[in-house]
Amino acid sequence: MNPYRKPFFGDPLFPFELVYHDKKNPDRELPDHLHDRYELVYVHQGSGTFFIDKAFYEKNPGDLFVIPGNTIHRSTPDANDPYVTSALFFSPAFAKTESTGDSYSPLRSFEASRKHKSYKLELPEELRADFESLLLQMDRELRQRELGYREAVRLLLGQLMLRLNRYSSSILTEESAADHGVGPSWMREALRAIDEHPERDASLAEISRRSAVTPPHFSRVFKQLTGMNLTDYVNAKRIILAKEQLAGTDDGVGVIAERCGFNSLPHFHRVFKSFTGMSPAAYKRSLHAQ
Template sequence: MAPIRKPFRLDPSFPLEVVYRGVRYSDNELPDHVHDLFELVYIHEGRGTFFIHDTVYDKEAGDLFLIPGNTVHRAFPSADEPVVSTAVFFAPALLQSSYASDHYNPLQSFDTARKKKQYKISLPEHVKERIEAAIHAMVNELATQEAGYQQAIALHLQQLLLQLFRLPATRNSANAATGIAPLWMLAALREINRDPVQCGSLASISARANVSPGHFSRVFKELTGMNVTEYVNTQKLIRAKEQLLASDDTIEAIAISCGFQGMRHFYQNFKRLTGVTPRQYRVLHHAAT
């Protein structure tokens, strides 16, 4: 199954959504998906695993996951202990006013997660309490919507991110892969993410991993929920999204540089992932900046 685009209907002037204490079962969890919004996931109860980018993590109560925009991810709740979690989705534009002159970056924890490819954070107990309090305060503001509630929510989010910013750097990189995925698969995933255009076919990727194509495909599907071709195409589309916003290259040139030889194939896959055409995506995002 190809990754889906999670639908959001956000107010452009206040791009934030909170899903509070949602109960996640295996049959109501989203398949592999990506989106432009940054996502913060806090686990209240239950157990499961989380596939993010190229790593599989255990998850349990008190865990925090940071998912930068355009990061492929999928949750796998336990059948016996379904996960109860809160997800906060927001656009970085919401935090523009919180940048200060003392080198503070409210998205530093997300930047660290992306740079080190480690998306799970271990939290001290006092920080867990503060994060839970900030989440609860945001939910209350959303429920009551008293005058100034949007500003209040933004302030609570900023306070939450400040707590993460103040954690020692080791806290942002303390959690590596849990050992659920074999090392050869993690290496293959990193190779695909590094260069999805030149990573080669299933046969060549599995040969470099020293396993058969059939075994590689089975393990890959179990870990990511996608087949190899779908995953590679998703990484190509993520690269195309980045180039559409970072350059003035033509759409055709971007499609070719990202490994799509046919424009019809590129347009179909891009719209399936984002909900809009490449041209609409570029215009919408340029208009918002």
């Protein structure tokens, strides 16, 4: 099954959504999914596991997860101690502000998390209190809808991002991308290899051989940990790469398809549309229309 493509509704002029203080259980959580919006998930209480990109994270009170757009992720609450979280979803453009000349970017933490492949921050007590206060204020603005509430939410998001960026810049280094210890080491290594080179041969036979386990065992553990089969996971990684190529280069669709590991253009079109809802060419046009 392909990762679920989470849709967003509402006013396109206000691309922001807050799911505040939401108690989760395994039956209500989405399967593996991705979306274009940036996402922050703050854990108020409870525990569970978060699969993001290619790593597994324990989920505990005070944890903040910084998830850039087009990142595969899935959350699994503990059945005996389900977590309570607040999740923010917003478009990158909504968070950006006019340049002040100091090279500050509100999306700095998202850029760092994507670069270092590290998506979890354990917030200190003081910062936890600040985050919880700002989340509460956002929730009140969205519920009461007084004059200027949208601008108030944008300003509150700016304050939250500033606190996050100052904290993460002091602790997020290359060493932050260390192994997180969930799942067998051979599986973590396989996920890392796919992430670094999704265009390479990713057949079950080849990857299980490199992992020194049997194909049935690899397939069983992979599905148990990620919630996906190997083919769907690799295709998702390839489409994420293709979207980056379409946005960042002027290369033709055929060149990009081959570069991303697709042996035929029709297959690339079919897989791309199943993940994004549009053809590669339509996706390219939508970028220029923004």
